Each structure stands twice: as C-alpha cells, then as structure tokens.
Amino acid sequence: MAGDERKRAKRRVFSGIQPSGDVQLGNYLGAIKGWVERQDAKENYFCIVDLHAITTPQKPEELRRQTRSLAAMLFAAGLDPEKCTVFIQSHVTAHAEGCWALNCVTPVGWLERMTQYKDKISRQESVATGLLDYPVLMAADILLYDADEVPVGDDQRQHVELTRDIAQRFNHLYGDTFKVPEAVIPEAGARVMGLDDPTVKMSKSYAHIRGHAVNLLDEPKEIERSFKRAVTDSGNDIRFSDDPEKAGVNNLLGVYKAITGRSREEVEADFAGARGYGDLKARVAEAVIEELRPLRERHHRLMNDVGELDRLLAVGAEQAGAVSENKLKEVKRRMGLVIPGEQ
Numbered sequence: 315m316a317g318d319e320r321k322r323a324k325r326r327v328f329s330g331i332q333p334s335g336d337v338q339l340g341n342y343l344g345a346i347k348g349w350v351e352r353q354d355a356k357e358n359y360f361c362i363v364d365l366h367a368i369t370t371p372q373k374p375e376e377l378r379r380q381t382r383s384l385a386a387m388l389f390a391a392g393l394d395p396e397k398c399t400v401f402i403q404s405h406v407t408a409h410a411e412g413c414w415a416l417n418c419v420t421p422v423g424w425l426e427r428m429t430q431y432k433d434k435i436s437r438q439e440s441v442a443t444g445l446l447d448y449p450v451l452m453a454a455d456i457l458l459y460d461a462d463e464v465p466v467g468d469d470q471r472q473h474v475e476l477t478r479d480i481a482q483r484f485n486h487l488y489g490d491t492f493k494v495p496e497a498v499i500p501e502a503g504a505r506v507m508g509l510d511d512p513t514v515k516m517s518k519s520y521a522h523i524r525g526h527a528v529n530l531l532d533e534p535k536e537i538e539r540s541f542k543r544a545v546t547d548s549g550n551d552i553r554f555s556d557d558p559e560k561a562g563v564n565n566l567l568g569v570y571k572a573i574t575g576r577s578r579e580e581v582e583a584d585f586a587g588a589r590g591y592g593d594l595k596a597r598v599a600e601a602v603i604e605e606l607r608p609l610r611e612r613h614h615r616l617m618n619d620v621g622e623l624d625r626l627l628a629v630g631a632e633q634a635g636a637v638s639e640n641k642l643k644e645v646k647r648r649m650g651l652v653i654p655g656e657q
C-alpha cells in the first residue's frame with residue numbers, strides 16, 4: 315500500500331495556488347472557499363506555488379509582494395494554521411527534486427497536449443521549458459504528500475488527470491509508490507468567467523484588463539463598478555442557461571450561487587421579481603462585497619505583521635518538508651539512487 319495511508323484518520327488534501335498576480339474571485343470560489351469549508355474534515359496541505367508562477371515572466375519585487383499577500387489572504391479567508399499546513403513551494407526543496415524524478419518517466423507528448431500550455435504559449439513570444447513542465451511539477455507537489463484529494467477549479471482538472479497518469483506510470487515502472495489522487499471540483503464556482511467576456515475564464519493574468527476580474531482586495535466601490543460593467547445580453551430573462559448568448563447572466567448567477575450556497579431553483583426564485591439586469595448586477599455585487607469585506611480587513615492586519623506571517627509560513631514549510639522529504643527518499647530508493655547511510 316502506497317505511503318502511510320493505513321494510519322490516517324482523515325483523508326489528505328493537497329492543493330496549490332500561484333502568486334502570479336492578485337488573487338481573483340475565481341480562485342476564491344473555485345478553490346479557497348472550499349478549502350476553508352472542508353478544513354475540519356481533512357488533513358490539509360496548501361501550497362503557494364511560486365515555482366509555478368515563474369514559468370511565466372514575473373517582476374521579482376512584485377512576485378515577492380504577491381507571494382506574501384497571497385499567504386495573508388489564505389489565512390484571512392479562514393485557513394487555520396492549527397488545521398492546515400500552509401507553505402511556500404520554494405521553501406520545500408523536495409518539490410523541485412521530485413519534479414526531476416517524475417520528468418524522467420513522463421513522455422513529452424503528454425505535456426504538449428495540455429490545454430493550459432497550448433493556451434499560454436499562444437500568448438507568449440518565447441516559451442520557457444518550465445511552462446511545458448508545469449504539470450510535472452504539479453504532479454510532484456501532489457504525489458509527494460500521498461494526497462487522496464486535490465480540490466481545484468475546473469481549469470485544473472486536466473492537470474490532475476495527468477498527475478494520475480504519471481503516478482500510475484511510475485508505479486508500473488518501479489512498484490507501488492504513489493497514491494493515485496482524485497480531483498475534487500466544486501459544484502458551484504468551478505469556472506468563474508471574465509466579467510468583460512463570459513467566454514473566457516477569469517484569470518489573475520488578465521486582471522490588468524479593465525473590467526475582467528474582481529480582485530479580492532478591491533474596494534466595495536470598485537466591485538460595484540466591475541459588476542455594473544459586466545457583459546450580459548440584450549434580453550431580461552434571469553435564469554441559468556447553457557445558451558452561449560446568456561453566458562454573462564449565467565456567470566453572474568453562478569457567482570451568486572457559489573457565494574450564497576443556494577440551489578439553482580432558490581437562486582432563480584431570489585431574482586424572480588428583479589427589475590432587469592441592473593438589479594441582478596447590483597445584488598450580485600452586494601453579495602460579493604459582503605463576502606469579501608472581512609477578508610480584506612483581516613488581510614490588512616496580517617500584512618502589517620509580516621514577521622508573524624513569515625513565522626507561520628516557516629512552521630508550514632517545516633511540517634511539509636518532513637512529509638515530502640520522506641516520500642522523496644522512497645522515490646530515490648525505488649529509482650536506484652544512492653541514499654546516504656543506506657546500503
């Protein structure tokens with residue numbers, strides 16, 4: 315049996331988030347909110363994946379700021395350091411080493427097929443090797459913890475599938491080593507679309523485009539403005555729909571549903587008496603503002619105590635290092651690398 319799964323009282327969760335920009339509403343509804351809600355029931359590892367962030371160009375000073383700001387946001391959103399191991403990927407060297415080991419069993423063709431890779435290279439003139447290798451580093455992140463579950467938004471489903479393929483291939487080549495994890499996709503909020511273009515998913519890297527994203531640190535007035543500008547259609551029918559023409563309204567209802575936790579029927583009933591899309595936008599904005607208000611305040615307090623923030627991250631790195639180093643040793647042993655002090 316792979317890893318120490320037999321001894322575990324709770325299912326182990328691993329997930330990551332890139333400090334590649336200011337964290338946006340899709341990251342929150344597709345990932346962070348669910349991490350917080352399920353933290354009591356699971357054994358949790360949450361990683362700020364800075365090594366993933368540098369697969370696309372970053373400004374060093376900005377990256378350092380964004381990394382700490384993201385850490386503060388995870389705690390501000392409600393992750394409890396007593397229940398979750400929260401750490402920075404580059405502080406635990408097993409991740410990069412594990413990636414190298416997995417690189418050596420992963421066919422390049424598997425990586426060239428990844429949708430996110432194809433999408434990102436279409437936006438760049440020069441493509442770094444690290445961008446192609448992004449999903450292998452993600453596989454190392456997950457597999458080094460023998461995670462049972464990987465809670466992610468819909469856009470990361472393909473990478474978790476690839477992680478499963480890599481684990482199975484390694485297990486086939488070297489014997490049962492890795493737990494094969496499952497993706498856990500939220501029922502609501504799995505794919506928040508851009509407010510400026512509801513055919514494109516909301517992304518940190520498009521946040522510079524006016525009206526695209528809601529940044530979790532946006533002031534209430536700014537959030538109101540973003541929703542007011544949100545693209546809808548020329549009708550006035552407020553209901554969930556698969557019709558591409560209604561993608562904007564569908565997205566707004568999806569955001570409201572993810573925040574309130576109500577069913578589709580309840581959400582539609584909430585808007586039954588609404589006076590057109592203006593009303594819809596105002597009420598969705600209000601729900602988002604009230605959800606984010608306490609996060610923004612707690613984030614502000616944490617950013618004013620960077621010493622404490624760094625201390626929490628150091629504790630996380632130590633806990634994560636203990637688990638992942640152990641697994642990495644097992645990987646090296648399996649592959650025939652010499653472990654100091656072992657025969």
Ligand code: AQP
Binds near residue numbers: 333466467516
């Ligand atoms: N629009 C979204 N809707 C729902 N979930 C989303 N996630 C991202 N965008 C949406 C989920 O957020 C978690 C962290 O994502 P990430 O930072 O690791 O990378 P990403 O998926 O590439 O996110 P971005 O914001 O689009 O970043 P950039 O622009 O840097 O690539 C993941 O669970 C993801 O599914």
